[in-house]
Amino acid sequence: MANDAVAGNVLRTATIRPAGGDDPVTAVLAAYTKDLVTAVEQTLDAFLAIEIDSLTEIDAAMGGFAATARDHVLAGGKRIRPTFAYWGWRGVAGAEADLAPVLPALSALELLHTFALVHDDVMDSSATRRGRPTAHRAVADQHRAAGRRGDPDRFGEAVAVLIGDLCLVWADRLISRAGLSPAGLLETRRCYDQMRVETVAGQYLDVLGESEAATWSLDRALRVARYKTASYTVQRPLLFGACLAGASADEPLVAAYTRYGLAVGEAFQLCDDLLGVYGDPVVTGKPAGDDLRSGKPTALLMVARQLATPAQRALLDRAGTAMDEDDVAELTEVVAATGAVGQVEQMISDRVAEALAALGSAPIDETARSALTGLATAATHRWA
Template sequence: MANDAVADNATRVAPTGPSDRDDPVRAVLAAYTQDLITAVDETLSTFLAAEVDALTEIDAAMGGFASAAREAVLAGGKRIRSTFAYWGWRGAVGGTEPLPPVLPALAALELLHTFALVHDDVMDASTTRRGRPTAHVALAAQHVAAGHRGDPGRFGEAAAVLIGDLCMVWADKLLARATITPARLFEVRRCYDQMRVETVAGQYLDVLGENDPTNWSVDRALRVARYKTASYTVQRPLLFGAFLAGVTADAALVTAYTRYGLAVGEAFQLRDDLLGVYGDPAATGKPAGDDLRTGKPTTLLMLARQLATPSQLRALEQADGEPVDRLADLVAETGAVARVERMIAERVGDALAALDSAPVDRTARTALTGLATAATSRRA
């Protein structure tokens, strides 16, 4: 792929048609890095084809399993993590450095993302993802169709956990194919490993919160957002890209990326909290209201409890069996939705302020400015 095509696309103005208003993230990604996304998908497809073939040689059944893993990776998605990593890299190296040497590393982040999604869906007992059955649901259906013995649901969950594990191993293998010096790869791996640790930490806190809601708070909900989402969605991918470029840990660019990444990443999760309650399932690909049904202590719900009047709080605490629409209205009546919207706007403002003083390539600054707004105002 021509490297300068990606950089040139970043100078275009994002389209403003009706479809873009429906999904501003896709509009901005299309305007800035469509060539990158195509290159990432092609890299993943080529890599996964060889991996599926290798597993099929072990046993024919492994071929079906590996194909299910491949489908989980390639079944849509905005490639947000590889995009932020790309601009983290491009912001440091400028517009002339060739992309192919670092492309495997950027694509590896999408394998890591699939690992997290598949495991998250098992833990949350989610039935749909991106408008399709989740991996464990699809595998359970295959179990039934094949007439196998045992519990299909248990089989589906076990196989999905293995798919997630396989995707993490695949991510490591693909990352190792980046054509950079060993010393630079070591720094990249340190960032990558920290991203994985923080993702697990955030996921555990998320699970703990659902099982210990009385000891939860807005601060702890934001901590979950910081580690479960902000770290591996925006902050660490940006730093990952910077280290791919050879930036040192004490550089001013690392400080700016850290501030920008945490702010945009938290705002991204806050938008997810709102979409989980008020989003259109046709756009999000997931059912609305699951967080309310389970009482998951998101920042939105914690704020609703904090801001509620005594009567509203009683209604929230006695909401078992209430229709989701009624619960959603009740949360909005507390003022929590408006508060979360302000929190999102404040974080986007902080992220843009971080870019103002950052020693970042001009084109990358333009792209990151657009992405900060698009990723936090999306409808899916």
């Protein structure tokens, strides 16, 4: 049984399967922050060129290693985190504020994101990311092609860990180039450090969940979504941007950002849960059904187990065991048959509504409000 067998019945929204046209996030980014994304790309490209030259002086092999890291930083992506940070900054600083001083800090969030992705792919043993081999797979292939000694896969994982580490150091270095006062930079770093701590916390809970899937709960799955995704994708980037603009923690706008960011960030992860099972691999760049193969206790799987009949639950308990493609396809149908897809879609809609309510009372100009409204909807009704 194939995924297409259920597509006509339950995959009814653009969140899961595209019906033609541009991806919603891409369209919103083009409408509001095309110039920002270009500026971030240019900032990263210039910064990384200098860093690679510096490492090449140590050893030619280091230059190649650094170039591999650069390629994964610049290998596509929607630049969502700098975008949310930009609007967090813009909502405080206003339309006439100069972007140049804060651009290095905004761009650094992409280096943090690459760090998280590369390490996450090693932990999940993922083969592809954005339609291309993950870092550890690409490096393992280079090892094989060069005819080096040792286990190529072990080498690839070791080097990928170092690539992630390097990106984390690069992020710190790029943030330090922001044109802020010492006090402003210190406050911004406090927000950034909290974002990093919460990302690690969420990642640990994600790993732990796979080893305790039988006893995991929907509450813990949502906690993973809150710290692994919501924090460093939406909430903390918004607050990071507000810090860049000099906002204090007790300002009403910061409270609105916190409420909005948590709601959109959780909805973003819930959308990822759906895409992880029902997404089109050509669009997502990752195989469909990976979460079922690994037995990852996502909110989608937890809801499915809550709603399942005893017979369905027995089938769902096979998630994470050795399964072939037909087994995975069968489980995708079982998840849909429980009604979990519709319930998770409702959870997404409820969180978007919560986010828009937070914006309704936020003291920001209409352009920023409009941009954040569009991003809340687009980031949670996307195809990849």
